Each structure stands twice: as structure tokens, then as C-alpha cells.
Amino acid sequence: xxxxxxxxxxxxxxxxxxxxxxxxxxxxxxxxxxxxxxxxxxxxxxxxxxxxxxxxxxxxxxxxxxxxxxxxxxxxxxxxxxxxxxxxxxxxxxxxxxxxxxxxxxxxxxxxxxxxxxxxxxxxxxxxxxxxxxxxxxxxxxxxxxxx
Numbered sequence: 408x409x410x411x412x413x414x415x416x417x418x419x420x421x422x423x424x425x426x427x428x429x430x431x432x433x434x435x436x437x438x439x440x441x442x443x444x445x446x447x448x449x450x451x452x453x454x455x456x457x458x459x460x461x462x463x464x465x466x467x468x469x470x471x472x473x474x475x476x477x478x479x480x481x482x483x484x485x486x487x488x489x490x491x492x493x494x495x496x497x498x499x500x501x502x503x504x505x506x507x508x509x510x511x512x513x514x515x516x517x518x519x520x521x522x523x524x525x526x527x528x529x530x531x532x533x534x535x536x537x538x539x540x541x542x543x544x545x546x547x548x549x550x551x552x553x554x555x
Contacts, residue, residue: 485525
């Protein structure tokens, strides 16, 4: 379930910072020492200046502190052909590490606590990793994990 490139949907997702739980997509990007994962939470809330064009792929605008990967609406991104309904972003600055045991404890039952949406295509996952591993905005500790 927690393999690199797997896109999951949690209902609800419990945030590490204690924010109100909500329905949330969750993208596993890398496995860290078989005890944790590096992941991000996709969002359809787009807070990008209007003069910056949104298109599928990496957006790296250092002068306005934006590093994100854009999944265009209705563009298949998984091996099974699944796509987001709306333009959706993952932000390099919001990468986070999650303890695998804690995730398994919080979300034990597939189809009840979470749903496996699919696995990103190899090209899509490679593009996400390249986007974040080459950004000056991503934490160095995460960049090291991404290129390992």
C-alpha cells in the first residue's frame, strides 16, 4: 500500500499538526529506511499569481517562492488511467515524512479508512522527483532522500 508512486485517498486524513481532519489525497514519493515515507498532500486550491501560466508538470518560480508539480485536470497520471477532476498541485515546500507504523495504526482497513487510487506512471513519478530534487526551495534533507 505504501509504495513509491502510490496515490491514496483518506477519509478523513489526520494532520500531524492537529488541524481539523478532512478528506485528503496522499501521494507516496519515496520510502525512507523501511520505517517512514516521504509524501505530499495534493490540493486543488491554487494560490499562484495570475500572471504565471498553469500547465501540467513542474513549476519552479524561485523569485516568488513557488515550487510545485501540477497535475492537469482530466489528464491520466496513474498506470490505470486515473486523473484528478480539477487542476491539482503538490508543493515541494510541503513535502513531509510520515512514520509507517503510525500510518498503519491510523488507517488499518482498505476501503474503509483509505482507498488506493493507483500508482503514478513511471514517467510521472520521475518528473515529480526531478521537480522537487532540483528545487532550491525544497529542504536539503528531502532532496537527499529524493535522489537516493
